[in-house]
Amino acid sequence: MEMSGEYKINATREKVWAGLNDPEILKQSIPGCEEIDQTSDTSFTAKVTAKVGPVKAKFAGSVQLTDIDAPNGYRISGEGKGGAAGFAKGGANVQLEDDGDGTLLKYEVDAQVGGKLAQLGARLIDGTAKKMASQFFENFAEAVTEGEDGATDAPAAAAPAPASAAAGQVTAMSQVGAGTWVSGLVVAAIVLFALFG
Amino acid sequence: MTGTGIGASVKRVEDQRFLTGNGNYTDDINRPGQSHAWILRSPHAHATLNSVDISKAVKAEGVIAVFTGADMAADGVGSIPCGWQIHNKDGSPMMEPGHPPLAHEKVRYVGDQVAIVIAATRDAARDAAELIEVDYGVLPAVVDMDSALAGGTLVHDDVPNNRCFDWEIGEKDAVDEAFAKADHVVSIDLVNNRLIPNAMEPRAAISDFDRSTSQYTLFTTSQNPHVIRLLMGAFVLQIPEHKLRVVAPDVGGGFGSKIFHYAEEAILTWAAAKVHQPIKWTAERSESFATDAHGRDHESHAELALDKSGKFLGLRVATKANIGAYLSTFGSSVPTYLYATLMAGVYTTPAIYAEVQTVFTNTVPVDAYRGAGRPECTYLLERLVTKAARDIGIDPVELRKMNMIQPDQYPYQTPVALQYDCGDSPATFESALKASDYAGFEKRRTDAEKSGKLRGIGISTYIEACGIAPSAVAGALGARAGLYESAQVRVHPTGSVTVYTGTHSHGQGHETTFAQLVSESFGIPIDQIEISHGDTDQVQFGMGTYGSRSLAVGGPAILNACNKVIDKAKKIAAHIMEADVSDIEFADGKFTVAGTDKEMAFAEISLAAYVPHNYPIEEIEPGLDENAFYDPLNFSFPGGAHICEVEIDPETGDVEVISFTAVDDVGRVVNPMIVEGQVHGGLAQGLGQAMLEGCVYDDDGQLLTGSYMDYTMPRADDLPNFSVATQGVMGASNPLEVKGVGEVGAIGSPPAVINAILDALAPLGVDDISMPATSQKVWQAIQESNVRQAAE
Numbered sequence: 005m006e007m008s009g010e011y012k013i014n015a016t017r018e019k020v021w022a023g024l025n026d027p028e029i030l031k032q033s034i035p036g037c038e039e040i041d042q043t044s045d046t047s048f049t050a051k052v053t054a055k056v057g058p059v060k061a062k063f064a065g066s067v068q069l070t071d072i073d074a075p076n077g078y079r080i081s082g083e084g085k086g087g088a089a090g091f092a093k094g095g096a097n098v099q100l101e102d103d104g105d106g107t108l109l110k111y112e113v114d115a116q117v118g119g120k121l122a123q124l125g126a127r128l129i130d131g132t133a134k135k136m137a138s139q140f141f142e143n144f145a146e147a148v149t150e151g152e153d154g155a156t157d158a159p160a161a162a163a164p165a166p167a168s169a170a171a172g173q174v175t176a177m178s179q180v181g182a183g184t185w186v187s188g189l190v191v192a193a194i195v196l197f198a199l200f201g
Numbered sequence: 202m203t204g205t206g207i208g209a210s211v212k213r214v215e216d217q218r219f220l221t222g223n224g225n226y227t228d229d230i231n232r233p234g235q236s237h238a239w240i241l242r243s244p245h246a247h248a249t250l251n252s253v254d255i256s257k258a259v260k261a262e263g264v265i266a267v268f269t270g271a272d273m274a275a276d277g278v279g280s281i282p283c284g285w286q287i288h289n290k291d292g293s294p295m296m297e298p299g300h301p302p303l304a305h306e307k308v309r310y311v312g313d314q315v316a317i318v319i320a321a322t323r324d325a326a327r328d329a330a331e332l333i334e335v336d337y338g339v340l341p342a343v344v345d346m347d348s349a350l351a352g353g354t355l356v357h358d359d360v361p362n363n364r365c366f367d368w369e370i371g372e373k374d375a376v377d378e379a380f381a382k383a384d385h386v387v388s389i390d391l392v393n394n395r396l397i398p399n400a401m402e403p404r405a406a407i408s409d410f411d412r413s414t415s416q417y418t419l420f421t422t423s424q425n426p427h428v429i430r431l432l433m434g435a436f437v438l439q440i441p442e443h444k445l446r447v448v449a450p451d452v453g454g455g456f457g458s459k460i461f462h463y464a465e466e467a468i469l470t471w472a473a474a475k476v477h478q479p480i481k482w483t484a485e486r487s488e489s490f491a492t493d494a495h496g497r498d499h500e501s502h503a504e505l506a507l508d509k510s511g512k513f514l515g516l517r518v519a520t521k522a523n524i525g526a527y528l529s530t531f532g533s534s535v536p537t538y539l540y541a542t543l544m545a546g547v548y549t550t551p552a553i554y555a556e557v558q559t560v561f562t563n564t565v566p567v568d569a570y571r572g573a574g575r576p577e578c579t580y581l582l583e584r585l586v587t588k589a590a591r592d593i594g595i596d597p598v599e600l601r602k603m604n605m606i607q608p609d610q611y612p613y614q615t616p617v618a619l620q621y622d623c624g625d626s627p628a629t630f631e632s633a634l635k636a637s638d639y640a641g642f643e644k645r646r647t648d649a650e651k652s653g654k655l656r657g658i659g660i661s662t663y664i665e666a667c668g669i670a671p672s673a674v675a676g677a678l679g680a681r682a683g684l685y686e687s688a689q690v691r692v693h694p695t696g697s698v699t700v701y702t703g704t705h706s707h708g709q710g711h712e713t714t715f716a717q718l719v720s721e722s723f724g725i726p727i728d729q730i731e732i733s734h735g736d737t738d739q740v741q742f743g744m745g746t747y748g749s750r751s752l753a754v755g756g757p758a759i760l761n762a763c764n765k766v767i768d769k770a771k772k773i774a775a776h777i778m779e780a781d782v783s784d785i786e787f788a789d790g791k792f793t794v795a796g797t798d799k800e801m802a803f804a805e806i807s808l809a810a811y812v813p814h815n816y817p818i819e820e821i822e823p824g825l826d827e828n829a830f831y832d833p834l835n836f837s838f839p840g841g842a843h844i845c846e847v848e849i850d851p852e853t854g855d856v857e858v859i860s861f862t863a864v865d866d867v868g869r870v871v872n873p874m875i876v877e878g879q880v881h882g883g884l885a886q887g888l889g890q891a892m893l894e895g896c897v898y899d900d901d902g903q904l905l906t907g908s909y910m911d912y913t914m915p916r917a918d919d920l921p922n923f924s925v926a927t928q929g930v931m932g933a934s935n936p937l938e939v940k941g942v943g944e945v946g947a948i949g950s951p952p953a954v955i956n957a958i959l960d961a962l963a964p965l966g967v968d969d970i971s972m973p974a975t976s977q978k979v980w981q982a983i984q985e986s987n988v989r990q991a992a993e
Contacts, residue, residue: 057910087331090244116901119244119311123487123907 007130008112011141015148017107033143035136038062046072052084054136057128059120061089076100090119203790206721210874214727215712224451227405227420232479235407236265238469239326240482241316241333242491243308246563246902247356249338250306253316257332263325266476267333268468269316270305278302278471281462281527282436284428285534286679287366290556295366298357298561300527302437302464302471308337309356309526310565311904312491314464317472319480342563342902346500346521349560356526356561363561365524365533370541371554371617376506379515379552383506387589393577394972395498395523395896396889397490397912398570400707402453404493405483408469412477416444419470423449424459424705425745428682430737432462432530438471442737445470449735452707456886457569458493459707460747461530490907495896496570498523499536499577503585505550511595513548513604518555518581525566531747532568533559538618538678539574539666539748545615546582547626547664547840548604553616563902569747571886571947575665580972583661583952591963597660597956598634602627605662608930618678619666621838623933629864630662632928633842637862642846655849656859657961660842661953667941668753668837668934685832686750687742688758690719690766692825694811696804697729700762703743704755705734709943710875711751715759717871718937722763723803724790741828749941752871753837756937761829769821770806776817777801777809835934839945841865843884845953849961854980856892856958858921863949866929868940873927876942880925883946889915890947891954895973913973966990 031037039051046069053062065084072078081095094115101108117129205211218224255267281300288294304313316333320326343349343356343363352362380386400422407420417440423429426447433447434440452459469480484492499522506515522536541555586604590597606613608625615621634640642658649656669675672683689701698719706712711734716727733739743755767787774792775782784795793800809816810825844862849855863880870876893913897905906912931938951972958974959967965986970978 088241088327116903118246118901118903119242120487120907121244122899122903122905123311123491124910127905127911 006114010108010110012103012106012108013145014106019148029147033140035139056132057124059089059124061086090121092117203720203726205727207871211713213710213713226402226451227422228483230420232409235479235481236319237323237326238480238482239318239330240314241330243313243315245337245339246311246342247340248308251336251338254334258329261329261332263321264329265319267318270301270303273303274305279437282432283528283533284530284681287368287533287537289366290369296360298360302467310563317468319476344562344898344902346523346560349562365559367558368537369556373554375552376515376517376554380506383514384509385507385593387592388504389585389588391501391581392971393497393499393580396496396570396894397896398456398458398493400454403484403489406466406469407481408473409479410473417470418446420448421466422452422459424455424747426735426737427743428745429462433467437467446738449705455707456571461494461568491904494529494566494568498567501581503581505585505589511600511603513550515552516550520557522559523562523567524559525564527566529566529568532566535569535574540578542617542619543575543578544617547662549606564898572944575948579663579948580952587956622835623930624838624840625930626840629866630842633844633862633864636924637844649848655851655961657847657957659845659953659956659960661949662842663949664838664840665948666836667749669748669750670836672832684744685830686755686758687830688762689741689828690762692766692807694808696807699731699733701740702734702755703740704751705746714871718759749943752939753935753941754833757935758829758831762827765827772821773806773809774801777815833935837932837934837940839867839940843949843953845957847957847961851983854976856979861921862924864926865945867927867942868932869938870927877925879942880946881923884923884950885915887947887950891951891972893973
């Protein structure tokens with residue numbers, strides 16, 4: 005599976021960045037995310053429960069960050085094992101750009117699934133991943149813009165995500181910058197649920 | 202007259218239990234103290250098994266045992282064998298890499314067995330399987346045949362270039378000569394799409410081991426329990442026949458996919474002796490998709506040489522056949538002796554040469570599927586002949602007629618080993634043309650144009666070899682078994698009869714058809730006759746059911762055993778009625794003394810046989826119970842003509858099959874209703890292959906068409922009302938004069954459909970479309986044609 009797209013988060017870079025550095029926000033934003041553990045500056049593990057069509061499984065994933073070019077982007081790659089449900093592996097190239105008041109995330113995800121996930125879910129994965137990605141952005145945008153005077157903007161900002169996802173162009177994405185593990189984590193989680201979700 | 206003999210459309214006696222939920226399928230059977238198995242399967246198409254850690258799984262609740270390939274290897278369990286040895290062009294034997302029932306050291310396709318978990322319940326086994334930690338060393342997978350033959354990645358380290366064998370048949374020099382003098386050479390490149398069998402009942406098995414007798418029992422969804430006993434007992438588990446009972450009870454469809462000895466059968470049987478309790482396993486539907494042997498999967502290039510008038514001079518065929526990750530039981534025979542030996546088709550082509558390479562890939566094994574080799578051959582020939590007609594501007598009907606074997610040419614020796622015993626292709630062809638109103642087609646095409654539709658008509662004529670097979674011939678060609686059949690006809694004291702047959706019925710209606718043979722023979726109604734099959738402890742021996750062989754090979758065995766019964770009964774009757782045996786006549790269930798009014802009913806003689814108070818004991822033994830084995834003289838050769846008419850909506854690419862006419866020569870028809878049903882089923886599968894079904898693996902060897910969301914089976918609303926008829930000459934190579942009907946529908950129909958679609962699209966300049974010809978593919982071809990025409 006390959007997907008690419010971009011997503012605008014209607015918040016300042018600072019806001020986005022803060023959110024991306026808040027594990028609690030991330031965990032809330034990532035559908036099905038149960039655990040996140042940092043294992044080094046550039047790697048971490050996560051547990052995500054995901055359902056693709058009829059296949060439901062808990063995936064244990066490990067993720068590495070490479071090609072880090074703070075604050076412009078990096079590559080994140082990972083692998084998740086879902087037991088009898090199969091496996092998923094893949095990666096994403098992520099770029100971050102300023103965009104007016106907001107922050108634009110561009111991403112290209114490439115992923116492979118295997119075993120029952122591929123057998124039963126192949127045609128569901130794209131759609132599921134897009135849906136999960138837009139859920140993430142919705143959750144994330146809501147969390148990082150909460151309490152802002154831009155509150156009126158926030159719903160409007162979030163709105164394009166589902167719309168563009170529905171148009172079949174977009175997906176998940178990610179983010180960011182400074183080379184801390186947390187930012188990678190977001191991508192990882194998104195990759196994970198893009199893959200597993 | 203009983204009204205239930207040969208030629209009567211007797212309603213299928215087995216349908217009562219099938220249709221009322223009273224069938225006895227393997228999954229319906231439960232043994233006392235039974236445990237349940239779950240098979241852990243590889244999610245990778247190709248990987249080393251670096252470690253398989255079962256330590257957590259064995260401690261899980263309800264788990265009785267967990268075994269891996271290492272356990273079976275340590276026990277000296279053998280490799281799953283292939284039943285047919287093919288030789289390379291240079292005379293060397295094919296490559297036969299090991300096939301351990303549980304993968305050992307390496308997995309080679311998605312679904313390959315890694316471990317078996319045995320637990321108190323199926324859910325417990327399944328949950329515990331989640332706890333097995335497998336360290337896979339993922340390797341690149343080879344999926345397409347060209348990459349495999351390039352040899353970069355090896356499925357089996359000991360098989361260079363992944364080539365199982367490189368085989369040939371026919372006279373290469375004669376064919377080269379024919380091409381040298383040809384006026385026309387027409388060539389075609391074809392893919393015969395890979396199919397997933399989809400029997401209604403998934404595979405299942407129950408194994409048991411009796412500690413007091415050391416007797417093993419295996420219930421399994423098999424088309425040939427004796428073959429499984431032989432292959433598994435002698436080659437895999439080293440259990441002698443007298444200690445191994447294999448039972449194939451009611452089986453819900455096979456289509457070939459249940460011929461083969463599958464790993465699960467050996468794993469369960471072996472494990473039953475380890476855990477000392479019965480073990481049950483039933484495949485989930487998704488396991489069926491991923492692990493039942495698939496069918497077809499050929500890529501071919503073929504060339505036909507013709508003279509100026511259109512007479513065929515020579516045929517040259519080069520085929521690559523995907524054999525999957527391991528050699529399945531008959532995987533090697535399907536793309537060779539069941540395929541290229543039919544390359545003459547119904548034509549007098551004097552020189553034919555075919556070469557076939559079979560290729561290992563990281564996909565599930567490929568083996569026989571309804572038609573097995575003959576649909577691939579027929580598709581190639583009939584596409585090629587139709588293309589030749591178009592390319593050189595001869596009517597496709599005339600081109601076929603001009604090249605057909607004439608009835609007076611039988612027995613007809615083909616250039617590719619087979620000798621057709623009898624047939625009349627021109628007659629079935631003529632009938633099909635008439636029944637389909639071929640002559641009126643152009644008007645229908647014009648009418649369709651008026652409503653914006655593209656209408657096309659397609660022809661396929663075929664002959665196939667079935668009733669497999671004379672043992673001596675099969676043996677000479679590499680079969681490692683005989684292919685005779687056996688029957689025991691046991692007449693009970695009060696005159697009812699049980700027949701034990703070595704064939705197996707899994708939907709074909711043998712319990713009716715075979716009973717009709719006995720009804721005809723003994724003059725008793727079929728409700729007095731029971732047909733028993735499927736249990737190696739009851740049935741003397743048998744080679745099972747496949748290759749449309751049951752009636753052609755199993756039927757004469759029953760007939761011969763019946764004749765032995767009648768011969769003995771005549772001696773008893775002669776003794777009791779005090780007449781010379783030569784004066785005893787038997788008809789309509791009565792023994793009479795010629796020229797007198799003395800008579801005895803069949804049941805009176807049977808009673809005398811078991812209560813031999815007044816009996817010719819010096820001459821014959823008591824009892825009335827006879828055995829016969831029958832080995833046919835030749836294959837049987839059904840043939841026929843199929844004509845398909847389609848309408849295509851150019852806006853959507855939707856193809857509607859408007860009519861389908863099949864005229865098949867299947868020899869003598871025992872039960873016309875069952876024969877018609879068999880043809881219908883075969884046609885449905887043939888149309889499925891042509892228009893809907895196609896197995897897809899991605900480049901990593903992941904099965905993408907692994908459920909009914911992605912693999913399209915034909916449904917009633919995809920099919921027209923078939924017009925089917927049988928006609929022809931009686932079979933010449935067996936005493937019943939039957940030929941076989943199980944596969945003809947699937948063999949003849951796919952090229953008729955594709956030829957019809959291409960006929961409809963011909964005005965747009967479309968000259969090729971691959972199976973399955975889905976609406977999307979047809980639409981795409983129409984769009985490309987529009988682009989092409991716009992450019993011109």
